[in-house]
Amino acid sequence: MSSGYEGRRLRVAVVGTGMIAGVHVRAARAAGADVLGILGRTPERSRQVAAQLDVPRGYGSLDEVIADAPDVVHICTPNGQHHPQAMAVIAAGIHVVCEKPLALDPAQADELVEAAARAGVVATVPFVYRYHPVVREIRARIAEGDLGRVLAVHGHYLQDWMLDEDASSWRVDPTASGLSRAFADIGSHWCDLVEFVTGDRFASVSAVTDIVYPTRPAASGPSFSGSPDPDPLADAAERAAVTTEDTAVATFRTSTGRIGNVVISQVSAGRKNRLWFEVDGSLGSAAFDQEQPESAWFGNERGAQIIVRDPSQGSPDQRRLAIVPAGHPQGYLDAFVAFVADTHAAVRIGGDPSGWPDGLPTFADGARAANIIDAVIGSAADGAWRGIR
Numbered sequence: 001m002s003s004g005y006e007g008r009r010l011r012v013a014v015v016g017t018g019m020i021a022g023v024h025v026r027a028a029r030a031a032g033a034d035v036l037g038i039l040g041r042t043p044e045r046s047r048q049v050a051a052q053l054d055v056p057r058g059y060g061s062l063d064e065v066i067a068d069a070p071d072v073v074h075i076c077t078p079n080g081q082h083h084p085q086a087m088a089v090i091a092a093g094i095h096v097v098c099e100k101p102l103a104l105d106p107a108q109a110d111e112l113v114e115a116a117a118r119a120g121v122v123a124t125v126p127f128v129y130r131y132h133p134v135v136r137e138i139r140a141r142i143a144e145g146d147l148g149r150v151l152a153v154h155g156h157y158l159q160d161w162m163l164d165e166d167a168s169s170w171r172v173d174p175t176a177s178g179l180s181r182a183f184a185d186i187g188s189h190w191c192d193l194v195e196f197v198t199g200d201r202f203a204s205v206s207a208v209t210d211i212v213y214p215t216r217p218a219a220s221g222p223s224f225s226g227s228p229d230p231d232p233l234a235d236a237a238e239r240a241a242v243t244t245e246d247t248a249v250a251t252f253r254t255s256t257g258r259i260g261n262v263v264i265s266q267v268s269a270g271r272k273n274r275l276w277f278e279v280d281g282s283l284g285s286a287a288f289d290q291e292q293p294e295s296a297w298f299g300n301e302r303g304a305q306i307i308v309r310d311p312s313q314g315s316p317d318q319r320r321l322a323i324v325p326a327g328h329p330q331g332y333l334d335a336f337v338a339f340v341a342d343t344h345a346a347v348r349i350g351g352d353p354s355g356w357p358d359g360l361p362t363f364a365d366g367a368r369a370a371n372i373i374d375a376v377i378g379s380a381a382d383g384a385w386r387g388i389r
Contacts, residue, residue, distance in 0.1 A: 016076030024074040066088065072302065073094050123363040127361040142279065155190070167216065180373050182209075189275060
């Protein structure tokens with residue numbers, strides 16, 4: 001049966017105007033879609049950012065977005081808006097990409113999974129680190145048994161954009177971001193990536209969190225740099241109590257009984273976006289550093305070697321995603337483009353998700369992350385091990 005998209009470019013609308021919205025606009029264009037417009041907090045904001053990103057239209061409301069009948073809507077707003085906006089888009093029968101965390105709690109996330117399934121729409125979450133080619137190489141080698149039986153997993157995800165006590169963001173406000181900040185924002189990426197690579201899910205967790213500054217400015221500045229405009233919402237001289245974590249340490253027990261551990265921080269000086277993990281197996285180990293995404297480290301008792309991304313060798317999935325010759329660097333935006341391209345491929349294929357590109361992160365993966373976040377925050381609150389469903 002025809003999906004109805006043959007012979008034309010997909011049409012995309014973006015909801016949100018921060019740094020990540022700009023990434024979505026660029027990735028959608030690079031994946032071959034037409035970006036129809038962008039929706040901001042106000043019609044004026046929409047028009048401002050539309051002009052800055054050279055997007056044809058600044059929408060006045062989500063109703064206008066839906067009325068424009070895009071094929072796919074990308075939701076890049078603060079976390080508290082994800083659930084109602086995604087539900088509205090799904091109800092209109094439109095495919096959706098929604099930033100993580102998918103919702104403020106597992107119940108909302110589950111509702112989105114069920115709604116997307118009932119509507120028959122493609123619904124994906126940009127866990128884009130899956131799309132670094134060497135990540136797929138590590139995954140393939142683990143699946144083939146090259147590392148033997150997995151014995152341990154460990155790593156960290158470190159940033160420094162909240163290091164200054166006067167740094168702030170909408171993410172500090174729990175009504176906008178939820179009960180977790182650092183772990184929901186970046187710990188979710190680490191957990192998704194490790195479960196994806198190893199195929200072994202986390203079954204339980206013991207966690208601690210810390211808030212390093214009791215107050216921060218109440219103003220909502222941009223997350224990282226690169227936002228078209230800071231778009232402050234309040235006087236920066238006004239301070240608010242901080243209730244969401246700056247750092248977290250989580251120890252996991254996996255479904256096979258092994259131990260995993262991760263350190264999460266948004267206050268690690270000099271670390272801009274260091275997502276690093278290592279998988280230790282009975283025959284060898286493998287490690288990946290997102291700030292050095294062109295290579296992976298493999299070690300065994302006889303020594304170690306560095307494997308570089310190369311479209312001429314390695315696993316088929318690594319070759320598929322290695323779009324330029326070795327030595328010509330690929331990075332984060334290339335991974336994002338590959339994710340969007342796979343989402344669009346699923347839209348064109350339609351029907352049974354088993355026919356979609358391998359490794360495409362869907363709302364089910366977003367709901368999985370919501371459950372892990374919930375367990376981490378619950379464990380940190382009461383000091384007890386929590387099961388992860």
